[in-house]
Amino acid sequence: MSEESLQNKRTICFTGLKRKERYTKLLILAVLTALTVMMCLTSCAGGAEEDTGAERIPILAYHKIVPAGTEFESSLLIAEDTFEEQMKYLHDEGYTTLTPDELCEWYDGKEFPEKSVMITFDDGYYGTYYLAYPIIKKYDQAATVFCIGHHIDEKTAEWDSNASEDHYIGADVIEKMREEYPRFRFESHTFDMHRKIDNEHPADIFTYDQMVEDIKKNEEYGFTYLAYPWGDHNETFEKALADNGYKMAFNYRPYYYATRSDNRYAVNRIKISGKMGMKKFKKIVSGKSKDHINPDV
């Protein structure tokens, strides 16, 4: 073999080796790509079980908390121990409890865990502070109390379990909580529109100007959210709130879950009765209670 042909053979061999090396590299690359795709598919399939964020939020509406063992008929009352059982359940099951500001963020598109709820109390009875607050604090939860402005005295009355008349949370507690535990939040249930005249509801009685006047009387408390008395509202009421810096307002009936398509001045809440039992409560907070899914959204 001539020197030249030997050189050519070497070049061919060398080229062959290089090609082989390139094929090996390509093969490794192909295997790695396949593995990456497989890993991605596995994680995507697993994603079905992952938290996809809250689509419906149960906003729980409570009224009056009474000491354990109290006998009562009204579905607006709930015993302290029943309330604790519900809060413990939310805590142990990993539910996130939202403040109204967080609910606003959710409406704006921020994601919150699938297991998200909001806890609210109407009327501002002093039992909400003396009985419910220690439980809320114990389980590190957020809750919002809608107070009637003209019931807010300077000082909250001392707890009296035998009291026959209603007592309400005072300005001292509102101020103290804003420092001590801001996630126990106080907001408006109007100043003095929580009343009916000749059996007519506030939204049907008051004019826009009267509504604005009422809103201004609560200004000193810095409220920016409101729960309508009996849930009654109309466009005039909604406009009066929006024009005066209120960010959202809460409804009462129908008892549907909150969804992102809601009118923010008519956010739905679900009444929690002290007599409903844990089975029903668990169903409601699961977000899957058919009775509470708005059929129109």
Ligand SMILES: [Zn+2]
């Ligand atoms: Zn009320």
